[in-house]
Amino acid sequence: MFENLTDRLERSFKILKGEGKITEINVAETVKDIRKALIEADVNYKVAKSFTDDIKRKALGMNVLTAVKPGQLMVKLVHDELAALMGGKAEDIDLSGNPSVILIAGLQGSGKTTFSAKLANYLKSKKGKHPMLVAGDVYRPAAIEQLKVLGEQINVPVFTIPDSKDPVSIAKDAIKEAKKNGQDVVIIDTAGRLAIDEEMMKEVESIKKAVSPNEILFVVDSMTGQDAVNTAKEFNDRLDFNGVVLTKLDGDTRGGAALSIRAVVDKPIKFVSTGEKMETLDVFHPDRMADRILGMGDIVSLVEKA
Amino acid sequence: AKTKENLFKRISRAVAGKTKVDDDVLDDLEESLISADVGVETTLRIIERIQKRAKEEKYLNTSELNNILKSEILSMLAENTAPESKDPVQATKPYVIMVVGVNGVGKTTTIGKLAYMFKNQGKKVLLGAADTFRAAAVDQLTIWAERVDVPIVKQQMGADPASVAFDTLKSAVSNDIDVVIIDTAGRLHNKVNLMNELSKIRRVMQKLLPDAPHEVLLVLDGSTGQNAFMQAKEFTSATDVTAMALTKLDGTAKGGVVLGISDQFKIPVKYIGVGEKMTDLKIFDRTEFVESLFRNV
Ligand SMILES: Nc1nc2c(ncn2[C@@H]2O[C@H](COP(=O)(O)OP(=O)(O)OP(=O)(O)O)[C@@H](O)[C@H]2O)c(=O)[nH]1
Ligand SMILES: Nc1nc2c(ncn2[C@@H]2O[C@H](COP(=O)(O)OP(=O)(O)OP(=O)(O)O)[C@@H](O)[C@H]2O)c(=O)[nH]1
Ligand SMILES: [Mg+2]
Ligand SMILES: [Mg+2]
Numbered sequence: 287m288f289e290n291l292t293d294r295l296e297r298s299f300k301i302l303k304g305e306g307k308i309t310e311i312n313v314a315e316t317v318k319d320i321r322k323a324l325i326e327a328d329v330n331y332k333v334a335k336s337f338t339d340d341i342k343r344k345a346l347g348m349n350v351l352t353a354v355k356p357g358q359l360m361v362k363l364v365h366d367e368l369a370a371l372m373g374g375k376a377e378d379i380d381l382s383g384n385p386s387v388i389l390i391a392g393l394q395g396s397g398k399t400t401f402s403a404k405l406a407n408y409l410k411s412k413k414g415k416h417p418m419l420v421a422g423d424v425y426r427p428a429a430i431e432q433l434k435v436l437g438e439q440i441n442v443p444v445f446t447i448p449d450s451k452d453p454v455s456i457a458k459d460a461i462k463e464a465k466k467n468g469q470d471v472v473i474i475d476t477a478g479r480l481a482i483d484e485e486m487m488k489e490v491e492s493i494k495k496a497v498s499p500n501e502i503l504f505v506v507d508s509m510t511g512q513d514a515v516n517t518a519k520e521f522n523d524r525l526d527f528n529g530v531v532l533t534k535l536d537g538d539t540r541g542g543a544a545l546s547i548r549a550v551v552d553k554p555i556k557f558v559s560t561g562e563k564m565e566t567l568d569v570f571h572p573d574r575m576a577d578r579i580l581g582m583g584d585i586v587s588l589v590e591k592a
Numbered sequence: 593a594k595t596k597e598n599l600f601k602r603i604s605r606a607v608a609g610k611t612k613v614d615d616d617v618l619d620d621l622e623e624s625l626i627s628a629d630v631g632v633e634t635t636l637r638i639i640e641r642i643q644k645r646a647k648e649e650k651y652l653n654t655s656e657l658n659n660i661l662k663s664e665i666l667s668m669l670a671e672n673t674a675p676e677s678k679d680p681v682q683a684t685k686p687y688v689i690m691v692v693g694v695n696g697v698g699k700t701t702t703i704g705k706l707a708y709m710f711k712n713q714g715k716k717v718l719l720g721a722a723d724t725f726r727a728a729a730v731d732q733l734t735i736w737a738e739r740v741d742v743p744i745v746k747q748q749m750g751a752d753p754a755s756v757a758f759d760t761l762k763s764a765v766s767n768d769i770d771v772v773i774i775d776t777a778g779r780l781h782n783k784v785n786l787m788n789e790l791s792k793i794r795r796v797m798q799k800l801l802p803d804a805p806h807e808v809l810l811v812l813d814g815s816t817g818q819n820a821f822m823q824a825k826e827f828t829s830a831t832d833v834t835a836m837a838l839t840k841l842d843g844t845a846k847g848g849v850v851l852g853i854s855d856q857f858k859i860p861v862k863y864i865g866v867g868e869k870m871t872d873l874k875i876f877d878r879t880e881f882v883e884s885l886f887r888n889v
Contacts, residue, residue, distance in 0.1 A: 322632050328817035331626045394840060394868070395696030395813065425868070427704075427735035432728035439727075480843040507696065511629040511817025513845035534695060537780040539819040562695070562726070 310346065316360050317342045327540030327579045330515045333549045341367060365576050372548050372555065373572030377529070379556060380500040381415065385464045386471045387497050391490050391525060392505035393517060394478030397533035399429065401505050401559050402475040403436035404567040409471055410442060418469040420460040421446040422453040422493065423477035433475055440564050443469070453477070453489060454496045461497060474499070481520030491524055502527040503556065506543060508535050514543035515550045522551040529556035532570070536560040540579050618643075621661075628848035628885045629817050634855070638664055662882050668855040669878045672835070672862065686718070686764040688772045688797065688804040690757075692790060692827055693811035695778030698839035698865055700729065702811055703773050704736030705865065705873035711740055715770035720760030721746035722753040722793060723777040733775050740870060743767075753777065753789065754796035761800045774805070781826030790831050809862070811837045812853075815845035824853045833857075839865035842872070846885055 317338045324334040341364055348359065380386065388405070390398045402419055409415040419437050421444055423429035430446050437444035445460040457474050464472045476493065479486035494502065504527045506514060521527060530551075532544055535558045544555060555570040618639055625635040641664045649656070689706070691699045700723070707717045719737050721744060723729035730746050737744035745760040757774050764772045776793065779786035797804045810833040812820050827833050836854070838847045841864050850861050861876040 325626055326632050326818055328629075328819070331623055393815070393843070395698060397696060426732075427739075428728040428731035431731045432726075435727035480840075482844055507813070507815075509694070509813070509816045509819040511815060511845065511849065512627050513629070513815050513843070516844045517815075534780065536783075537694070537819065538782045538822055539817075542817070 313342055313345045320364055327542035328511045329542035330512055330546035333546045368576035369572045372544055372575055377554050383500040385469055387499040388473045389499040389502045391476050396505045396507045397559055398505045399432055399475050401531055402473050404564055406442045406473050407440040407564045408567050415471045416469045417442050417471040417473055418464045419444045420474040422456055422474045424451050424453055425477045454492050457493050457497045481517045487524050494525055503529050503531050505531045508532045508541040509539040510543040515546045518547040518551050529554050531557045533559040542579050544575050624886055628846035630848035631818050631852050634852035665882045666878055668851050670854045670858045670860045672860040684806055686769045686772045687806050689807040689809055690774045690805040691809045692776050692831055694780050694823055697811045697813040699811045700732050700775050702837050702865055703775050705870050706773055707740045707742050708870040709873060710771045711742055717742040717771045718764050718769040719744040720757055720774040722756040723775050724749050724751045724753055725777040754793045757793045758796050761797055781823050787830040807835060808833045809835050809837055814838050814840045814847035820849040824857055828857055833859055835860055835862040837863040842866040848885055
């Protein structure tokens with residue numbers, strides 16, 4: 287059931303073996319297998335379709351390279367295209383504000399609060415910044431307490447207004463407070479919300495309007511399936527976010543959502559979160575993600591040596 | 593653009609009176625199942641079964657075809673194997689439910705909702721705060737206990753979760769409790785140590801009540817894709833999962849991955865979560881779920 291693409295393409299290699307060049311028919315076969323593998327890795331159905339249509343076109347255009355084994359050529363082509371699609375120029379986060387305001391948003395349970403604290407920790411320890419965390423989730427039971435505990439662990443102040451039910455004024459007051467105390471980055475944690483929850487989407491739009499963030503980051507669970515595109519598109523339409531954070535990559539998910547989101551909103555993936563501890567934050571490597579989606583550890587380097 | 597017409601209708605129209613289901617329709621079916629996270633393998637299996645039956649049972653009319661599609665999918669959803677005649681929660685006292693799952697799927701919230709449901713049935717409920725790891729996890733469950741107005745057993749953060757579970761059971765026995773619900777920390781199924789910890793919690797509870805936990809509820813996030821298979825596999829092998837709860841179905845995700853999981857592991861889906869309030873828990877309705885897979889495709 288969990289046959290990965292390596293196995294699949296090895297099977298396809300057999301189909302292709304002996305054929306000096308890639309013909310339309312065996313490209314079509316291989317492309318079908320690749321599409322299946324992408325969908326099993328949770329790449330969105332439509333995204334997988336258009337991605338593999340492109341691959342097919344490119345593969346056929348590579349007829350000239352008859353010297354290279356066609357199956358291996360296909361693997362490399364797919365891998366490189368995946369990495370290119372998810373990569374591009376690595377963009378840092380904008381820390382030019384005074385203070386710089388970073389707004390965190392996403393679905394329930396995606397890892398926003400944990401990431402907010404990790405980001406504060408990273409900016410503090412790696413960038414010499416003086417961040418402040420803002421408890422802008424006034425709904426989830428013990429959300430404020432959770433952020434406070436994390437803030438204590440990393441020794442970063444957490445701004446709260448205990449009985450307030452108004453995240454907009456919490457965010458505004460936090461920025462005033464940060465200015466007063468010389469904190470140069472303000473990270474605003476928000477409540478989880480569904481993209482179809484009109485009231486809650488309006489709320490996060492109002493926070494954006496009130497504080498004009500330097501950076502809005504959309505946090506998404508890397509285990510998300512086909513729905514990732516709907517959610518990402520809706521959050522992007524509402525917030526025009528600057529980047530994506532992929533969480534829970536310490537699991538064994540293929541993480542096809544990364545490709546889907548990139549294809550649909552064309553915003554860079556800026557960070558990956560790989561654990562519950564505060565240090566488990568990484569920058570995004572498109573190459574590794576391509577390998578992961580394809581479920582093919584070392585095959586690409588093998589191909590490159592061949 | 594494709595119309596938003598109900599898939600069942602589209603399929604029916606396209607195949608009425610034919611012995612072969614036409615390819616366009618199967619493509620549509622494939623797309624809607626996959627978009628609902630049903631997965632490639634399961635989708636292909638469903639399509640094959642439809643084709644086979646369409647061939648065998650000639651002269652299909654519209655409603656027959658609808659029924660075939662629905663019944664094929666329904667047959668994949670394991671039924672609750674508990675004897676329907678007798679409420680298992682009534683039969684065993686205390687009835688112990690251990691709630692498990694990966695991080696952030698909705699375990700603690702589901703526990704709050706279950707406590708509310710059982711309490712409304714007139715049962716005495718007790719919660720056990722065995723997530724002693726995640727920041728403010730105990731506070732979160734405590735707020736739920738207050739909201740629903742049920743007692744809770746807890747220790748300090750960092751305490752041994754098995755010891756919290758044990759304490760909870762002890763308190764349940766001496767306080768004539770009907771239902772005990774144990775919260776556990778979220779853990780990714782590929783972390784061996786954390787999975788072993790679950791087996792330990794189970795073992796320690798059995799020192800007091802040999803047949804506990806009577807139910808191991810695996811919570812799956814409805815927006816999770818194919819990784820849910822791995823979750824079901826690993827949690828089942830660590831803790832003998834007996835039922836599933838599927839959360840966050842108030843969003844646009846369909847949770848179709850449970851079809852294949854329920855079929856393969858023979859675990860019934862018992863509850864669905866449709867919101868963040870304590871009233872947002874529903875008993876899983878197989879027919880309604882199958883219908884919902886094709887809504888707005
Ligand atoms: N294994 C793992 N767990 C993570 C990661 N990021 C977050 N978590 C866990 O996922 C769960 C949810 O994380 P939170 O930070 O509370 O998520 P949230 O988006 O703030 O949740 P809401 O505020 O309820 O919407 C917690 O158990 C976290 O410890 C990660 O990268 N890896
Ligand atoms: N929309 C919606 N949100 C839900 C549902 N169930 C839970 N949530 C939200 O999802 C987030 C995570 O829920 P928790 O109950 O904390 O999840 P958990 O599995 O206990 O998380 P950890 O203990 O950190 O692993 C919270 O913001 C909940 O309010 C649901 O059915 N619908
Ligand atoms: Mg949060
Ligand atoms: Mg919890």
